[in-house]
Amino acid sequence: MAEQSDQLYAMRHSLAHIMATAVQHLWPEAKFGVGPVVENGFYYDVDLGENTEARISEDDFKKIEAGMKQVIGADYPFERFEKPVDEAIAWAQQANQPYKEELLNDLKRSGTTVAKDLDAAELGTIAGGDAQVESVSFYKNGDFTDLCRGPHVESTGKAGAFKLMRVAGAYWRGNDQNPQMQRLYGVAFATDKELRQHLNMLEEAKKRDHRKLGQELDLFVFSDMVGSGLPMFTPRGTVLREELAAFSTQLRERYDFQKVWIPHITKKELYEASGHWAKFGDELFLVKSQETSDELVMKPMNCPHHTRIYESHPRSYRDLPLRYLETTTVYRDEKSGELGGLNRVRSITQDDSHVFCRQDQIETEINNLLAAANELYATVGMPLRVRLSYRDESDAYLGSHELWASAQEQLKNAVIANELEYFEQDGEAAFYGPKIDFMATDAIGREHQLSTVQLDFVQPERFGLEYTGEDGGKQQPVMIHCALLGSIERFLAVYIEHTAGRFPVWLAPEQVRLISVNQEEATLAFTQELRDRARELGLRLTVDNSNESVGKKIRAAELAKIPYTVVVGEKEITSREVIPRIRKDIVVQEGDRAIGVDEFLKTVANEAKARVQKTSL
RNA sequence: GCCGGCGUAGCUCAGUGGCCAGAGCGGCUGUUUUGUAAACAGCGGGUCGUGGGUUCGACUCCCUCCGCCGGCUCCA
Numbered sequence: 045m046a047e048q049s050d051q052l053y054a055m056r057h058s059l060a061h062i063m064a065t066a067v068q069h070l071w072p073e074a075k076f077g078v079g080p081v082v083e084n085g086f087y088y089d090v091d092l093g094e095n096t097e098a099r100i101s102e103d104d105f106k107k108i109e110a111g112m113k114q115v116i117g118a119d120y121p122f123e124r125f126e127k128p129v130d131e132a133i134a135w136a137q138q139a140n141q142p143y144k145e146e147l148l149n150d151l152k153r154s155g156t157t158v159a160k161d162l163d164a165a166e167l168g169t170i171a172g173g174d175a176q177v178e179s180v181s182f183y184k185n186g187d188f189t190d191l192c193r194g195p196h197v198e199s200t201g202k203a204g205a206f207k208l209m210r211v212a213g214a215y216w217r218g219n220d221q222n223p224q225m226q227r228l229y230g231v232a233f234a235t236d237k238e239l240r241q242h243l244n245m246l247e248e249a250k251k252r253d254h255r256k257l258g259q260e261l262d263l264f265v266f267s268d269m270v271g272s273g274l275p276m277f278t279p280r281g282t283v284l285r286e287e288l289a290a291f292s293t294q295l296r297e298r299y300d301f302q303k304v305w306i307p308h309i310t311k312k313e314l315y316e317a318s319g320h321w322a323k324f325g326d327e328l329f330l331v332k333s334q335e336t337s338d339e340l341v342m343k344p345m346n347c348p349h350h351t352r353i354y355e356s357h358p359r360s361y362r363d364l365p366l367r368y369l370e371t372t373t374v375y376r377d378e379k380s381g382e383l384g385g386l387n388r389v390r391s392i393t394q395d396d397s398h399v400f401c402r403q404d405q406i407e408t409e410i411n412n413l414l415a416a417a418n419e420l421y422a423t424v425g426m427p428l429r430v431r432l433s434y435r436d437e438s439d440a441y442l443g444s445h446e447l448w449a450s451a452q453e454q455l456k457n458a459v460i461a462n463e464l465e466y467f468e469q470d471g472e473a474a475f476y477g478p479k480i481d482f483m484a485t486d487a488i489g490r491e492h493q494l495s496t497v498q499l500d501f502v503q504p505e506r507f508g509l510e511y512t513g514e515d516g517g518k519q520q521p522v523m524i525h526c527a528l529l530g531s532i533e534r535f536l537a538v539y540i541e542h543t544a545g546r547f548p549v550w551l552a553p554e555q556v557r558l559i560s561v562n563q564e565e566a567t568l569a570f571t572q573e574l575r576d577r578a579r580e581l582g583l584r585l586t587v588d589n590s591n592e593s594v595g596k597k598i599r600a601a602e603l604a605k606i607p608y609t610v611v612v613g614e615k616e617i618t619s620r621e622v623i624p625r626i627r628k629d630i631v632v633q634e635g636d637r638a639i640g641v642d643e644f645l646k647t648v649a650n651e652a653k654a655r656v657q658k659t660s661l
Numbered sequence: 662g663c664c665g666g667c668g669u670a671g672c673u674c675a676g677u678g679g680c681c682a683g684a685g686c687g688g689c690u691g692u693u694u695u696g697u698a699a700a701c702a703g704c705g706g707g708u709c710g711u712g713g714g715u716u717c718g719a720c721u722c723c724c725u726c727c728g729c730c731g732g733c734u735c736c737a
Binding site: 218561594625 | 697728
């Protein structure tokens with residue numbers, strides 16, 4: 045997230061205020077919630093009133109923007125003034141602004157800022173912040189007055205460039221028991237040029253949308269008959285999944301992780317034991333046996349199963365660490381509105397792993413996993429930083445405070461030892477332990493949380509896992525959960541957009557395409573020979589010998605974003621040399637050079653094997 | 662789950678109460694044997710997401726369900 049300057053913050057805040065002004069002019073009965081600054085812009089929550097049918101739609105944006113421009117054109121000064129809280133409440137009542145009144149009442153009651161359910165951004169709309177709040181600030185521009193902490197720019201004319209983007213439902217104070225308001229979003233920048241750049245970036249993001257590319261490049265499909273959030277992968281998409289999973293596996297096999305396999309259903313007792321049932325029971329898919337009275341569930345995670353493998357034998361301190369690895373699918377019944385593309389699905393494939401180790405082995409194990417993650421993200425070309433996700437003071441976590449404190453400290457030490465860029469955040473932990481979340485930045489500057497390393501003192505306890513120590517006594521192992529890619533589906537969503545579908549050779553579903561100039565026997569024999577050779581080398585090579593012009597076949601190969609395309613005709617057959625056509629983003633020392641066919645294929649095979657990143661994203 | 666938008670051919674999209682619903686691309690067939698981003702011709706292809714309702718008449722208006730999109734909430 046780009047830091048915004050104080051000045052830009054004030055501009056965006058002012059624009060929220062100006063938008064409210066315009067909305068008030070158009071719908072005098074409008075009631076306002078909060079109107080904070082967010083990344084790249086601002087929003088304001090508006091309620092046009094229960095009794096009216098009126099709703100703001102995107103069709104109204106022109107009107108609202110025109111109203112805002114009018115306010116901006118008039119260049120009203122923003123006048124700041126303060127009122128005691130009680131007077132402010134009287135103002136809210138008189139102005140018929142019940143949401144503002146509620147905020148003020150909370151403010152007065154708690155003596156400090158608003159209730160916890162408002163996030164930090166929203167706090168910006170309300171005065172105060174320290175315990176001695178006695179008065180709150182208002183801003184007035186022209187005929188519109190609003191409760192607001194500010195800051196604002198001097199006058200409406202200095203608010204900068206903006207564009208309204210969308211309107212969406214949003215619960216008052218983020219609570220689904222509360223009425224739903226309409227949230228008007230706008231983006232805003234200091235200059236028209238920056239605004240245009242931002243809109244261009246959004247345009248670019250739209251072009252890279254993995255749902256669009258997934259269809260265009262024939263990677264995955266959904267079917268109404270199968271259900272929402274249940275993607276199916278085509279042969280091309282499956283290549284991506286398997287190559288990524290193989291890489292992730294290989295990175296950990298280096299550290300002696302071993303593959304295991306578990307069934308996808310289990311008795312629910314497993315999750316009652318683990319503690320997951322109580323917390324996530326309603327997200328589990330139930331599976332009923334028609335033969336017996338068994339009631340099973342689809343696994344929503346793998347760790348409890350893996351603990352069963354651990355406890356299948358008595359373990360000695362000499363056996364540890366035990367490192368299990370499995371790329372497998374879990375099933376979670378996400379609420380329908382939460383699904384979208386590959387980002388949120390109901391069948392989630394994880395490159396999951398669990399380490400069972402002694403306390404004194406934690407650091408080494410974490411270090412290994414951090415190194416593996418570093419290599420993976422370097423290979424896919426996404427810069428990493430990590431978030432140390434700690435618990436907060438709520439009671440949503442299992443395990444003692446002492447365990448948590450110790451675990452959090454060990455994670456931090458490992459991160460520092462690995463010289464990773466990091467930040468710390470409370471309240472982001474899993475309920476069973478603190479974690480290291482990897483934040484990867486994509487080619488157009490967006491940051492995504494993908495993989496995690498999580499420490500877990502809770503499940504070993506709940507499952508009664510133990511090992512025999514050096515002294516013959518029983519000890520409890522520690523579990524470390526780690527998925528490098530996270531979910532393959534979500535990783536692909538991000539990665540497809542990161543690369544815009546221009547996959548590096550090692551991942552490209554089709555690495556080389558041969559285009560035949562004609563369909564004469566000699567040509568077909570030659571392409572067949574090359575295809576056989578490519579298969580020996582483990583390359584994914586296809587032949588397009590359709591009855592079309594070379595130009596058209598080239599075009600098709602370009603649209604499919606195939607790294608290397610080779611036209612094969614009489615010349616190539618005689619010389620046994622080719623001039624590969626190289627996808628534009630791939631950086632090569634010398635392009636357009638004739639090269640012996642076998643040398644060419646070997647070079648590509650080596651490139652794939654080494655997972656070289658020659659593409660400039 | 663909630664609020665809003667949307668659903669027409671494999672894909673991208675025209676078509677808002679009235680004769681048998683259209684285009685381009687893709688597909689198929691034929692002609693052509695092609696040299697680095699689209700050869701030419703012909704032919705198929707849609708119970709207009711689903712079920713119900715209003716109407717003399719529904720792709721068009723209303724409701725149900727399914728699915729998609731943007732948010733909210735959630736995200737082990």
